Amino acid sequence: MSAVTFWEGVAVLFAGVFAGGINTVVGSGTLVTFPVLLAVGYPPVVANVSNSLGLVPGSVSGAIGYRRELAGQRGRLLRFGTASALGGVAGAVLLLVLPPGAFEAIVPVLIVLALVLVVLQPRIARWLAARQGERHPHGGVGLLVAVFATGVYGGYFGAAQGILLLAFMGILMDESMQRLNAAKNVLAALVNLVSGVIFIFVADVAWPAVALLAAGSVVGGVVGAKVGRRLSPVVLRGVIVVVGLTAVVILLTR
Template sequence: MTALEAVGIALAGLFAGTINTVVGSGTLVTFPVLLAAGFPPVTANVSNSLGLVPGSVSGAIGYRRELVGQRARLLRLGTASVLGGIVGAILLLVLPADAFAAIVPALIAVALVLVVLQPWLARKLATRQGQRHEHGGVALFVGTFLTGIYGGYFGAAQGVVVLALAGILIDETLQRLNAVKNILTATVNLVSGLIFVFAAHVAWDAVALLAVGSIVGGQIGAKIGRRLPPAVLRAVIVVVGVAAILQLLLK
């Protein structure tokens, strides 16, 4: 890894930590950067999951005030995230590497669509205030489990999915749900990451660079990320995501 690549990975981690705390989809920035640095797709994915865990924790700490009073909700949905993350990580390990390389462009494309639709989803959620349930019921548990599988396998925009599901099914403010989202995505990344440590090849130098950058980014996202122009962030994510698709397809 060159010095320039190392700086690029650390900066990508910072951006991802910021955007993950605000809404999600930071993997759409870090994963392509790891590919550009020469890491194989599966190694890049595994290292990315581990490297972004500290950033998710950092963002969750920044949102700690919004977590007050949500212990029961976190335990219930966190269980679904743990189970889903385990299944997703196992799928990544047992399926051929060629299968991952073939599937990921489609997953990135779906994630990009979710990122583009996020403002529309947020508006729809706002109109449902007072029409939802307190805990989300079985539907949210199952949805969180399925999102955990996706997150354990790849993870791009899992935060967008979790926030959309919770916003539709729980009668709660979006800021408090965003705090829950940060915990759930951190849980999925941590669980899958622990499995990867023992069963997959990890590029620890990339993990360390992503971790440092994402920790700083998590604090930025929690403190001033809400003031960043959402359209600019989304545009960067879409451009980088499209570049990743082209890079994978043209290899």
Template sequence: MSPWEAVGVLAAGVGAGTINTVVGSGTLITFPVLLSVGLPPVSANVSNTIGLVPGSISGAIGYRAELRGQRDRLLRLGSASLLGGLLGAVLLLVLPADAFKAIVPVLIGLALVLVVLQPRLARWVADRRQGDPHPHGGLPLLLGVFGAGVYGGYFGAAQGVLLLGLMGLLLADTLQRMNAVKNVLALIVNAVSGLFFAFAAPVDWTAALLVAGGSVIGGQIGARVGRRLPPVALRAVIVAVGCVAIARLLL
């Protein structure tokens, strides 16, 4: 990796850390950049997952005020994220590399659709919510978080959008408090899958450390400033880099 490529990976880490803290989808920034500097897809994915763990910690700390009073919810949903993330990580290494190359463009495409439709989905959920939801989302949210964890452990782009959509549908709470929970759940998935990858996968530690350094900075930016960014502009950036990642994988 040349010095300029290293700077690019570091900058991508900053962007990913910022976006992950605000809404999710930061992997759509870092993953195509890691591909562009020559990492194979599976190595890029596992290195990216490990690199984003410190940024997830940084973002969760930045939202610590919104986490107050949510201990029981975090314990309940966090256990589902832990199990799902571990299963997703195992699937990444058990399934053939060719399967990853075939599946990931589809996953990225679905993630981009979620990013684009997220405002409409949020309005749709708000209009159709009836009655008093379970304080912790009940079994449907538990299963949904587990599924999001499997997805996050396998690849992870837009798992934050998916988690926010699930919680918005099944919880009665403010968006900021749900976003704080989302940051912790994403941290759990990244941490358990990253720990597994560190011992069992082809990690490029230079790339992982560069992403980690950038994502820590980005996590703080996302917690303090990112909420002021125009949502349309943020989604446009995510869609653009996602399309680059799809093209890079297919070509």
């Protein structure tokens, strides 16, 4: 399938808007766009490839919307960005060599684990601080490994990689939730970009779908940044939990 009808195109466009906003605030936008692409007739691999490429502009626009929170994080982003990009490459390769559905089978477990970590993050952070003193400003080697592993997961499928990143960074790094969210947008964009570029050379890409998702996700990213930057840490964690639980339900019932 190389083209979509008018109404199918509208559905893909609005899915992109919604996903761009959700990705900027929390993550899991793929759980909106991927099923829509399947519903309009794209094969799973084509849908996955096109989704990865189409949501990159939305992550970029979301990161721009969070540019104030990104100030002073250049070194951190270079370090974690390298880990994310390498993880994205590894995830893309896994998609090509693993049996269909093998990796996706553990996605619900990963999301639930991430939600538990997000909810318990303040308590765990206080416990770590009491036992080890101040948390590492950059999370240490442990966070670098976690960011790489999340990149592997994101390169393969991508749903809820933002939730995983927020959970790991929030627990292991001494930083505000809003600044972590800003960094998350950049890292997720890198994973989607590198995996998408690899997929271009080994799979068919539905460029009309990519264009529609890109246009929609840019708008959603801008709106999401305006909304997300005004949320308190407690509310932001609440949004993360709601979106994450919805993601689990969708994955278990589709």
